[in-house]
Amino acid sequence: MKRAVFFDRDGTINEEAGYVKDLDNLVLIKGAAQAIEKVRKQGFMAILITNQSGPARGYYSEDWVNQLNNRVQDLLIAQNTKLDAIYYCPHLPNGIVPKYTKECDCRKPGKALYVQAKKDFDIDLSLSYMVGDKATDVEAGHNAGCKSVLLRTGYGNQVLDGTYQTIPNADFVADDIVKACDWIISNNS
C-alpha cells in the first residue's frame, strides 16, 4: 500500500486570495513546490483535497475550478514537482446553484475524497497526513484516519487565536507548508 500527504489548496499551497477570478492572483506560497517534492522523494503521494464552493455560490463555473487547480499544478510543474492527484468538492449545503447545493460527504471535514483516493491508489490512510490551514482540514484528516498538521499561513493564525472556527487538536502546528513537510519527514525517519 502507498502513503500520501494530502494538501489543502488555498492558504496551504497558494496564498489565500478569496474567490479568485484572475489566474494571475493565484501564487504559490514560498517553498511550497520544494516542500511537496521533498515528501514525494520520501515515497509519499502528494494529493490535493480542496473545498471549492464557488460553483455552489454562483461565483463561477466548475470549469473555472478546474482551471484554478490546473494553474496550481502548472506552477508546481514549473518548479519541477507536481500533485499526483487532485480532488475537489464543489458543493455547499446552503448554496444558490441547485446542481451543487446539497449536504455531501466530500466537503471537508467529510472524508469521502480521502476514501476515494484510498480506493484509486491503494493508500494506507493510517500512514498518511493531512496539511491545511483550517480547523476543518485538521478534522477532515482525522476523520479519514490520518495525522493532521495545522499551518499558520492562510486562515491558520485566526484559527489558532480562536477568531475563525474552533481550535482543533492538530498533531502538529507548523509555520507553513515547508515546516509541515519537514515535520512529516522527521516523523518518518
Ligand SMILES: [Mg+2]
Ligand atoms: Mg485553505
Ligand SMILES: [Zn+2]
Ligand atoms: Zn461535496
